Amino acid sequence: MSTSDITRADGRATDQLRPVKITRGWLDHAEGSVLVEFGRTRVLCAASFTEGVPRWRKGSGEGWVTAEYAMLPRSTNTRGSRESVKGKIGGRTHEISRLIGRSLRAVVDMSALGENSIVLDCDVLQADGGTRTAAITGAYVALADAVAWGQRHGHITARGKPVLTDSVAAVSVGIIDGTPMLDLPYEEDVRAETDMNVVVTGAGAFIEVQGTAEHAPFDRAELDTLLDLAVAGAADLTAFQQAALAQELGG
Amino acid sequence: MSTSDITRADGRATDQLRPVKITRGWLDHAEGSVLVEFGRTRVLCAASFTEGVPRWRKGSGEGWVTAEYAMLPRSTNTRGSRESVKGKIGGRTHEISRLIGRSLRAVVDMSALGENSIVLDCDVLQADGGTRTAAITGAYVALADAVAWGQRHGHITARGKPVLTDSVAAVSVGIIDGTPMLDLPYEEDVRAETDMNVVVTGAGAFIEVQGTAEHAPFDRAELDTLLDLAVAGAADLTAFQQAALAQELGG
Amino acid sequence: MSTSDITRADGRATDQLRPVKITRGWLDHAEGSVLVEFGRTRVLCAASFTEGVPRWRKGSGEGWVTAEYAMLPRSTNTRGSRESVKGKIGGRTHEISRLIGRSLRAVVDMSALGENSIVLDCDVLQADGGTRTAAITGAYVALADAVAWGQRHGHITARGKPVLTDSVAAVSVGIIDGTPMLDLPYEEDVRAETDMNVVVTGAGAFIEVQGTAEHAPFDRAELDTLLDLAVAGAADLTAFQQAALAQELGG
Amino acid sequence: MSTSDITRADGRATDQLRPVKITRGWLDHAEGSVLVEFGRTRVLCAASFTEGVPRWRKGSGEGWVTAEYAMLPRSTNTRGSRESVKGKIGGRTHEISRLIGRSLRAVVDMSALGENSIVLDCDVLQADGGTRTAAITGAYVALADAVAWGQRHGHITARGKPVLTDSVAAVSVGIIDGTPMLDLPYEEDVRAETDMNVVVTGAGAFIEVQGTAEHAPFDRAELDTLLDLAVAGAADLTAFQQAALAQELGG
């Protein structure tokens, strides 16, 4: 991986990920569970496998995968109020839950899954930027474990057809002081002129591209550079996922 | 503008917008109001100007612009339930409201606006695809009228500094049966493999790029073609906005 | 129609309606839809026809008609907060929704309708007094179109028995500065000592009489005069409804 | 009081009230409290006096009076679900709360009350028809006691100006099997073709007239008879109120 002359606060090169750690089997009960860390960002991803599908999908022969994202009140620098206490979920929470669900469904063959449901709970234990991208990256691994669980226990009966058609990982990129950078921690994220989250398959194709001009519109050249950074970063994350899944799971 | 040999259900070329209509001053009370139509999609955009800003912004000397998007229950083909009756707003509604607000704020100089607030209500009267892009395109015009109202009535006092630093328009693009197309009506939207909403300034820079693989991941070449289509379509919408704003407003 | 010497702000006689406009087929999707205007008051009435009835009515052989009324946030002079955002519906909204539903059900033969449901959505696009009476008046026309749609499409199978046993229209009356007047716009409504909404059938009988002393109790003689005004005004509205329904509907 | 030949299930004449009982001082804490009974209908009306007014009324020199109506879950024949558990208030509850508040405010001189607030809680302990009219009738007496309390304790300081400009009572009337009748218990109420609630001042003027055709429209002659019955019944209720208020209050 090439480096640049720009020095980031944490000493990384502009195209370098923060330290990534993927711990499988973090929970005893869940059919798949992962504690994923992108630097200080820490997200617990739990996959719950249940037989059956929501009513609108019954009889279709197809499964369903959905996700819920939330932040613990003190995951952030100052305490946020608890959404269960406020009695409603904020727009950002909804939006990210929907994004995670869509990203995972893009690599699931629903007919191979059969009439089973998998819910991914992505709870941010500590937030330092990139929580949604860490959540997608970790959730894919938890999903893979839950699918394997469903196969071992005979709930997934399709033969020869893989349930997961590819893997999926996500990473943030942004432009800070005019320089495109990979995997922004909180302090960079708030200063970014442009902020982009990119969801990429293991094969390198795009599932989702969400770029937002926070402080200044961006032009086509900047967009191209950001996409290059993101695709390379996602490839690194894919390697971390494969390494994690290659290990024997104790529990 | 080039055309292609592909025939769309409504006879348009792949790079052609649906008929666009922007009616200013549709409401008597609002400081700015626009009925915007992209084909059969019809969105009423009302801009409400109020002196003062939310508490967290008081004393900053800066203004604030926000948006709320909603659909009438029978704007769609089958009646949806009313969010006020359900007692909560869905994730999609939140997400689009936030997108519209961000898009408009990107072209507002908040210190030139001064401590004034403008709320854009974008209510979809009839939905036929592209409601969020029509809403952004129409809301910009209503915003411009509300800013002019604030200047005429002496609430905006900045001299020499324009409140609006540029215009903003939005359009959807997507890949249907392998062909990239501009401005998707509902029947194309549901079939699209990839769906992208692009928000572009009058100067042609990006404010927001949101591409989603609905049925199949997309590669870099497809992404490039979609962006080309969107930038050209947005330029056409900018021209419609300018023409509308050039007219004398009766009320 | 007789006139009086009192001059109203808009030049009308005390027993004169504001200009009434009933536009059928304003929406492409709804089974019946009307944009009704009483002066500057503008209400979009959409009738949604669905086969089947709520659970408590299943097997009865009878249909059901209900209504939901709402105001767009910027329909009024100053922006109101959106009920879907507040997460609950105000008392006034509930009350008017119930009134519209009751008024329409009074002219429907539920067994002739059969086990079908019609929901009337009455969304106030612009409010200038009399929104509930305009809503009832317009909703009747949308209901008539939805019933006709149900008959054309074979969902209503009763023969010889009309579904609509009569028409229904509504109008407001009130006492301003001691003078009873018909069809109050907002500026008269807030000043009225007594305010009354009257719902009348095409045959001239009462469905609902709701009189409220806003600033001073009213006596029997005043009540009688108000009822006279209302009955005459409702007859005029019935004529507008008949004229609208007599026209050929394009869509 | 004249009687008719019609025999009602409970043996009353058509123009006769059910047994009325007004017990003042039913609660120890409230500034005014009344248990009012119309036959088996039993409503507990508590008036809470507090210094100060809602924010929007501060500095006006005027007071405010409002009411909240609710039914205990087992006040009715079959248990209803608790609105606090459902998390929202039904339309009927809202509508009646608003009616009670309006009716009481019509006899209050807000500037004589000064910047004080009185809330009337009307909780239906047992329901057998006419709960809203019993609530208004009882709430007036509780209000009178709360006003007297405010005067005794020096919170109401206006001299020479009575706070209560008149008394207010309410009664239901309806047409059952073609016969107009006074004060309907539940079993008559459900059968009524037309149902009307009338709120009348001690002086005999109308504060509110709410007539609804439940099963058949009503004509002018029927309306006139119903109003006659209601005015006479309300006069009887006024006498009961005066008798109750003439007694020495123990607590």
Next chain:
Amino acid sequence: MSTSDITRADGRATDQLRPVKITRGWLDHAEGSVLVEFGRTRVLCAASFTEGVPRWRKGSGEGWVTAEYAMLPRSTNTRGSRESVKGKIGGRTHEISRLIGRSLRAVVDMSALGENSIVLDCDVLQADGGTRTAAITGAYVALADAVAWGQRHGHITARGKPVLTDSVAAVSVGIIDGTPMLDLPYEEDVRAETDMNVVVTGAGAFIEVQGTAEHAPFDRAELDTLLDLAVAGAADLTAFQQAALAQELGG
């Protein structure tokens, strides 16, 4: 009953209950109803019997008993806001509802009850300390009447097996100025260093012991004294329940 030298504000001995009054059949509709009074604390307990059980219990052959507790807004010294208006139930309300339900279920043989449900509504009309213990004590009597109703009407068909295996009563105890006392009214309750609610069967065994150090931790000796007081007080309440149930019920 022994007395102590301590004089309480209301003249009671430390081990003496306030005057207890249990009025059965206070409501006409409910299958069991009791107005229970512990001094000025007044709770209306209504038992609603319905055939059938919640879905999760269907086919089990067993019944279900649950409770809902609530306070009228003006039951207390200053008016509280209505939970139905706030749209959610507070923690204390939930906690007490659950306690009452658990306490009653402890003396019900669910298989003898059969697939029937009984809901106990405990509404506090006036609060002066000990509302939850009065509610449990009264609710038991209402429950007994509802069970008898179910037997008389043939809904409970078990023979030879009593539905109620014992009775249940509850009382509060606490330490005020270092002295353990029985049955605390509000003014003692707020001053108590320790506050305990004890639920006891007719046979003298514990169903629930809830002791809380409000202002100072308590030691084992104090705990023992409080339990002695509570057991004796509960025995007195059991006698009141038996006496009430021994009377012929009019309605």
Next chain:
Amino acid sequence: MSTSDITRADGRATDQLRPVKITRGWLDHAEGSVLVEFGRTRVLCAASFTEGVPRWRKGSGEGWVTAEYAMLPRSTNTRGSRESVKGKIGGRTHEISRLIGRSLRAVVDMSALGENSIVLDCDVLQADGGTRTAAITGAYVALADAVAWGQRHGHITARGKPVLTDSVAAVSVGIIDGTPMLDLPYEEDVRAETDMNVVVTGAGAFIEVQGTAEHAPFDRAELDTLLDLAVAGAADLTAFQQAALAQELGG
């Protein structure tokens, strides 16, 4: 510590705690944070220190401590629905949040804390019985760290007066198959005839005793044995807390 002949599923003696682990400083942002483990039960306790107090306490010179308890959806054996999505908090959640807050406040000298607030968020990451007792035990340690933080940063200014007057720990006890046992995991908890949570100070006094007969009432002798077990278990937990707090905290 004595042992008994009874063999528990996990091999413990009846008076033995599960393995206890208290990890301080588990979060980077919180002023105090602890991951506490009682066997497989894992609770993350975060203490948030803020200057100032709620409005009702302003100017009192005293601080405030409160707690919120919640379970992650997949902390349990089968996934529970997310309370933020349901839009309301269940009774059990409320009850436990209140218990934790009361327990901690019992050992805080509010005037020594001064006008500062500390919120304890106790989020159950994995549940295997005893989540509320683990939460209290861990929250005390997080609270101690937050108090120390407040002192180090000059927000707590009281001199000579300790803010924490004692420590607090909690443990569950219960009767299973007639045998009293300490610290119940889930599989024992569901089978317990009686279940008790006891909150004890470091000095060995009671703060809270909550005993519930789940399947059979309990007598005085059983209650005494349970209390003995709990006091001894709490003493062990106090030692674990002291050991954890004696260590140097890295972050």
